[in-house]
Amino acid sequence: MGLRSQKIPTPVLKRMALYLQHVRDLRERDQEWVSSHELAASLGLGSSSVRQDLTCLNITGTANRGYETKFLERALVSFLGRDRTHHMVIVGAGNLGRALALHEEFPRQGFSVCGIFDASKRVVGRKVGKLAVQSMDELPRVVRRKKAKIGVIAVPSRAAQEVANQLAQAGVTCLLNMACSHVRTDERVSVVEAHLFGSLSVLSHAIKGQRKR
Amino acid sequence: MGLRSQKIPTPVLKRMALYLQHVRDLRERDQEWVSSHELAASLGLGSSSVRQDLTCLNITGTANRGYETKFLERALVSFLGRDRTHHMVIVGAGNLGRALALHEEFPRQGFSVCGIFDASKRVVGRKVGKLAVQSMDELPRVVRRKKAKIGVIAVPSRAAQEVANQLAQAGVTCLLNMACSHVRTDERVSVVEAHLFGSLSVLSHAIKGQRKR
């Protein structure tokens, strides 16, 4: 399985997460089959795209019926590597970092926050749920011990690059950048930039257009 | 200005927010000029793309010098509609919603949270910074009074569609969906989906690949 794993385009991967969420929901409601048309309608896509995307998976649909939700869910979970718990460390214990550390949806989806760090001595030691904010010196040890693969950058954008370096140095191989900046890393590290203000700027631009009518 | 406002592709708009962040930083450090090459290198893009993107703006660069940071920043601010405060309401007062309401970076970037709402009677009245969580009944009144244009959906994905309907009904014209689901709206409403778990799934997929080496 996944031997000839061709490179999957990022848009496809992101849609896969949508499929998973939706198919899981259907399966929990005891719906046994779902067609590409139904998925497409629910998720705002074309049915062609859905079928195209699903060919990346190790399953086949059935003509006249669609896909079996149970197997589709299983295939999506396996494909996305969501069949195990992913340990994350968060750097930055401001409001955003603390919130992410507390966000109930992460553990529910298999992402476990195993440490939160901050450069400021004033917040080190402060409790965030069951965790206490740790000093940056502790980062490499915690990453190694907990085998954390994902580092979340939740610091102001000016500090983001430095934090990215420290995380990579500590042994993390995946970065989720919540700051509104670009971070450079060596190619072995996968980076996804969340760009909240990119999204908000799409909206503020739209508002400007709306005023004209 | 902006009369023949052609439709701008979303990727361009998101990059514009990156340019703005970076150029503002340069200007604050008193750098007067920046070239497309320098911007490209800092933001992980090609210099061609940068120049192509910047042609959407109402400015011209200068051969042999690049762009003047002061005017570039001003043009980006105006283009993105970031020259005024945008009022947002947040629906969902779980950890994520409360965190967004407290996030210092929003006001700093001109996005002001003017209300936080929750369907659960148990959290209504609870303090979140200077705000108190309000009941969903209050939503239309607050949106109208504060002229809020942006609604943030910070509820579990099952409830997202219903909340989207309520926000649109209340008069909000832009939605930022933080839930991992798709929401449908009538075409007058602009929707951006943040898809945190889409981003995380890109990483969990990458981790699966890394294990092979």
Place this chain on the structure above:
DNA sequence: TAGATTGTTAATCGATTAACAATC
């Protein structure tokens, strides 16, 4: 069977990249 749906190929669309004349 008839109707619905898949899997896949080909066509379209759009975004990114390369190239280069014009210009400071």
Place this chain on the structure above:
DNA sequence: TAGATTGTTAATCGATTAACAATC
């Protein structure tokens, strides 16, 4: 002037959509 950089056009690349034979 020579060198660097823009603005813009054309070429490339990749993703989405349409179409349809195969199949249940």
